[in-house]
Amino acid sequence: xxxxxxxxxxxxxxxxxxxxxxxxxxxxxxxxxxxxxxxxxxxxxxxxxxxxxxxxxxxxxxxxxxxxxxxxxxxxxxxxxxxxxxxxxxxxxxxxxxxxxxxxxxxxxxxxxxxxxxxxxxxxxxxxxxxxxxxxxxxxxxxxxxxxxxxxxxxxxxxxxxxxxxxxxxxxxxxxxxxxxxxxxxxxxxxxx
Amino acid sequence: xxxxxxxxxxxxxxxxxxxxxxxxxxxxxxxxxxxxxxxxxxxxxxxxxxxxxxxxxxxxxxxxxxxxxxxxxxxxxxxxxxxxxxxxxxxxxxxxxxxxxxxxxxxxxxxxxxxxxxxxxxxxxxxxxxxxxxxxxxxxxxxxxxxxxxxxxxxxxxxxxxxxxxxxxxxxxxxxxxxxxxxxxxxxxxxxxxxxxxxx
Numbered sequence: 079x080x081x082x083x084x085x086x087x088x089x090x091x092x093x094x095x096x097x098x099x100x101x102x103x104x105x106x107x108x109x110x111x112x113x114x115x116x117x118x119x120x121x122x123x124x125x126x127x128x129x130x131x132x133x134x135x136x137x138x139x140x141x142x143x144x145x146x147x148x149x150x151x152x153x154x155x156x157x158x159x160x161x162x163x164x165x166x167x168x169x170x171x172x173x174x175x176x177x178x179x180x181x182x183x184x185x186x187x188x189x190x191x192x193x194x195x196x197x198x199x200x201x202x203x204x205x206x207x208x209x210x211x212x213x214x215x216x217x218x219x220x221x222x223x224x225x226x227x228x229x230x231x232x233x234x235x236x237x238x239x240x241x242x243x244x245x246x247x248x249x250x251x252x253x254x255x256x257x258x259x260x261x262x263x264x265x266x267x268x269x270x271x
Numbered sequence: 272x273x274x275x276x277x278x279x280x281x282x283x284x285x286x287x288x289x290x291x292x293x294x295x296x297x298x299x300x301x302x303x304x305x306x307x308x309x310x311x312x313x314x315x316x317x318x319x320x321x322x323x324x325x326x327x328x329x330x331x332x333x334x335x336x337x338x339x340x341x342x343x344x345x346x347x348x349x350x351x352x353x354x355x356x357x358x359x360x361x362x363x364x365x366x367x368x369x370x371x372x373x374x375x376x377x378x379x380x381x382x383x384x385x386x387x388x389x390x391x392x393x394x395x396x397x398x399x400x401x402x403x404x405x406x407x408x409x410x411x412x413x414x415x416x417x418x419x420x421x422x423x424x425x426x427x428x429x430x431x432x433x434x435x436x437x438x439x440x441x442x443x444x445x446x447x448x449x450x451x452x453x454x455x456x457x458x459x460x461x462x463x464x465x466x467x468x469x470x471x
Contacts, residue, residue, distance in 0.1 A: 146311050
């Protein structure tokens with residue numbers, strides 16, 4: 079059976095890591111018997127492993143952990159540990175947004191405090207198209223109302239003001255699942271600025 | 272002896288991670304101290320392996336345990352605690368490094384010896400000085416070499432070589448496929464081999 083150098087090297091690596099499958103183990107051992115380059119590679123892997131382990135072990139050995147737990151414990155939240163104790167600010171922001179919606183307060187998306195779910199969905203890594211003017215179309219919304227920048231939320235007599243949305247493309251679907259009546263909002267890009 | 276003190280004094284090998292987690296969620300913060308003690312050096316090692324800076328690694332390691340504590344109620348038992356906490360470590364370390372930007376001198380600088388030091392006539396420690404010099408030079412070189420690796424390759428090789436994680440565990444920790452792990456290890460080692468070929 080012939081294999082490229084890269085295939086051979088990857089096989090030897092898997093053999094060294096104990097990650098061979100099926101007959102790969104015997105195949106690797108056969109290679110090591112016959113191929114000096116395979117043996118050199120295995121020795122090289124051992125050298126690299128040893129050097130890395132030694133280097134990191136030295137750093138760990140020099141570290142003083144005597145006050146580590148004390149330092150950590152002083153920064154832990156006090157009281158019973160629940161999901162509320164955690165730092166899920168997005169969940170809290172969502173809850174606040176829901177409360178404010180029910181109280182009839184419009185939530186400006188650009189402010190970042192409300193509708194965190196919308197911002198989180200739209201503000202992914204690498205999404206750099208800022209300030210794109212959007213036209214919002216609400217499916218399942220009973221009627222359109224207000225100006226171009228006001229959107230009625232399905233199942234609620236509320237609107238949200240939209241100033242700008244960061245989006246990677248022309249079409250984005252946003253699904254809000256936190257309410258009894260789910261709202262599905264399609265966002266489409268227009269040339270209007 | 273109070274409950275917290277009794278737990279702290281309990282031999283570590285008698286308490287499984289899941290037992291400690293249950294106790295922590297039930298309000299026993301001292302049990303979390305056991306988990307911290309159990310994993311602090313490993314978490315530090317991973318953070319150091321990624322960041323290459325001890326103070327930063329310590330800071331990140333502490334953040335890891337604080338974040339893990341806060342999120343413990345949402346920890347799903349379908350993965351092991353250490354895989355979960357390694358994942359937090361990797362994410363925080365890479366995020367820390369991304370924000371830090373700064374290049375700092377490393378602790379290995381003070382043990383990096385010039386070739387002419389081999390002929391030094393001063394007192395020498397026990398053992399073969401040539402061999403010791405080679406080991407120190409190799410250590411210094413490996414540190415520099417690791418620093419040149421992309422973060423994902425560096426993380427993969429640290430999790431493999433230092434923590435001894437399997438491909439599957441590394442994949443779970445890094446949130447990628449096992450094939451990706453193998454590929455990252457392959458290219459990381461290839462680059463390290465290239466950088467180290469003149470050392471020995």
